[in-house]
Amino acid sequence: MFVVFLKMMDTNQHALNLILSDLTIDPDLKRIAEKVEAGERISFDEGVILYEKGELGYLGILANYIREKLHGHKTYFNRNFHIEPTNLCVYDCKFCSYSRLIKQRSDGWEFTMDEMLDMVKKYDGQPVTEVHIVGGVLPQYDMKFYSDLFSAIKRHRPELHVKALTPVEYHYIFKKAKLDYATGMRLMKEAGLESMPGGGAEIFHPEVRDLIAKDKCTGDQWLQIHEEWHKLGQRSNATMLYGHIEKYWHRVDHMEQLRQLQDRTGGFQTFIPLKFRNKDNQMSNIDEVSVIEDLRNYAISRIYMDNFDHIKAYWAMISRNTAQLSLNFGVDDIDGTLDDTTKIYSMAGAEEQNPAMSTKELVNLIKQAGRHPIERDTLYNVVTDYANYTFEEEEEVKPQFYKLPVLNSTGAEV
Numbered sequence: 001m002f003v004v005f006l007k008m009m010d011t012n013q014h015a016l017n018l019i020l021s022d023l024t025i026d027p028d029l030k031r032i033a034e035k036v037e038a039g040e041r042i043s044f045d046e047g048v049i050l051y052e053k054g055e056l057g058y059l060g061i062l063a064n065y066i067r068e069k070l071h072g073h074k075t076y077f078n079r080n081f082h083i084e085p086t087n088l089c090v091y092d093c094k095f096c097s098y099s100r101l102i103k104q105r106s107d108g109w110e111f112t113m114d115e116m117l118d119m120v121k122k123y124d125g126q127p128v129t130e131v132h133i134v135g136g137v138l139p140q141y142d143m144k145f146y147s148d149l150f151s152a153i154k155r156h157r158p159e160l161h162v163k164a165l166t167p168v169e170y171h172y173i174f175k176k177a178k179l180d181y182a183t184g185m186r187l188m189k190e191a192g193l194e195s196m197p198g199g200g201a202e203i204f205h206p207e208v209r210d211l212i213a214k215d216k217c218t219g220d221q222w223l224q225i226h227e228e229w230h231k232l233g234q235r236s237n238a239t240m241l242y243g244h245i246e247k248y249w250h251r252v253d254h255m256e257q258l259r260q261l262q263d264r265t266g267g268f269q270t271f272i273p274l275k276f277r278n279k280d281n282q283m284s285n286i287d288e289v290s291v292i293e294d295l296r297n298y299a300i301s302r303i304y305m306d307n308f309d310h311i312k313a314y315w316a317m318i319s320r321n322t323a324q325l326s327l328n329f330g331v332d333d334i335d336g337t338l339d340d341t342t343k344i345y346s347m348a349g350a351e352e353q354n355p356a357m358s359t360k361e362l363v364n365l366i367k368q369a370g371r372h373p374i375e376r377d378t379l380y381n382v383v384t385d386y387a388n389y390t391f392e393e394e395e396e397v398k399p400q401f402y403k404l405p406v407l408n409s410t411g412a413e414v
């Protein structure tokens with residue numbers, strides 16, 4: 001194993017040396033490569049330079065050097081399912097393909113507490129480790145509702161990790177309950193919340209945020225809520241919605257604010273770039289960026305976010321093939337089995353219209369890319385190392401679907 005590791009390091013160092021010894025390379029890019037080799041942080045301006053001048057091959061070499069220094073070939077996934085309480089929402093984000101306004105109530109779904117507990121119970125006896133709860137924002141899903149939901153899930157299945165809601169929901173429900181962020185997050189923790197997903201971040205800078213998501217929590221409020229959560233000793237993730245109206249410097253500004261908060265708290269686990277998809281939303285006139293830009297963005301994220309342990313690609317959003325490619329561009333995590341329990345990606349036009357992969361399929365996908373699959377729990381404890389694992393036929397547990405309505409652009413169920 002150690003020999004393999006040394007060979008891997010040799011290959012990466014060799015590729016980096018080629019960049020460092022290239023007499024024709026742009027001096028800015030050379031300086032950044034030197035910093036990466038020395039393990040030094042790159043600056044805001046250097047982040048923008050990477051976006052403006054960095055070609056895919058160059059960025060891939062730098063990002064892979066960092067990725068393999070941190071994780072070798074290890075590539076993480078988990079066994080999870082989603083609950084999306086509703087797709088109705090009081091907000092009207094321009095990029096959102098998922099939500100329906102309250103006046104379009106007949107086009108959406110609103111699950112009751114009992115229905116959501118039934119979804120959890122469908123996984124009784126199955127080796128899932130996490131329930132991921134996120135959806136639209138509605139007045140009736142308030143502090144009491146979510147506290148009761150989290151407590152009920154933990155009572156039913158104490159070992160199932162509850163990863164739920166974003167600052168978008170928390171800002172709304174704390175305001176309604178007249179609670180400050182610190183108190184609200186403490187009460188959520190006491191109710192059973194264990195970690196926060198990274199959604200709702202979009203692009204923090206108001207120049208962009210005010211145009212695409214103007215009514216929900218601001219970038220500062222998003223960051224404050226995560227900071228309060230981290231102060232309780234808890235972990236969370238962070239996302240960035242890229243590839244729409246933002247400029248490159250807005251992306252770097254977004255990552256810079258996350259990097260600074262991470263310096264203060266160390267509470268983030270994973271950074272997840274999310275690709276803007278243009279199906280059935282108010283920004284459908286904007287072309288989606290190319291796969292090359294997706295890979296460049298993953299690579300720059302890996303290079304810039306030097307205090308984040310993990311960079312994740314949602315295979316359900318970018319397709320299985322691009323997820324495999326991303327593993328050479330800084331990504332070390334491709335999310336989970338999902339069991340077709342989320343509509344957020346498919347309704348935005350993702351290639352995967354019924355996202356579900358068995359553990360065996362996920363493991364094979366990672367192995368085909370020459371990487372080492374590790375099933376993790378939410379906090380990156382190793383559940384199973386699949387490097388030399390042989391699947392028995394009977395281990396293939398079929399996903400137990402529950403049906404979410406799939407709506408077309410007119411709101412009709414299809």
Ligand code: SF4
Pocket residue numbers: 089090091092093096097098099135136137168213216
């Ligand atoms: S992105 Fe979230 S907050 Fe915005 S409209 Fe969609 S569901 Fe609502």
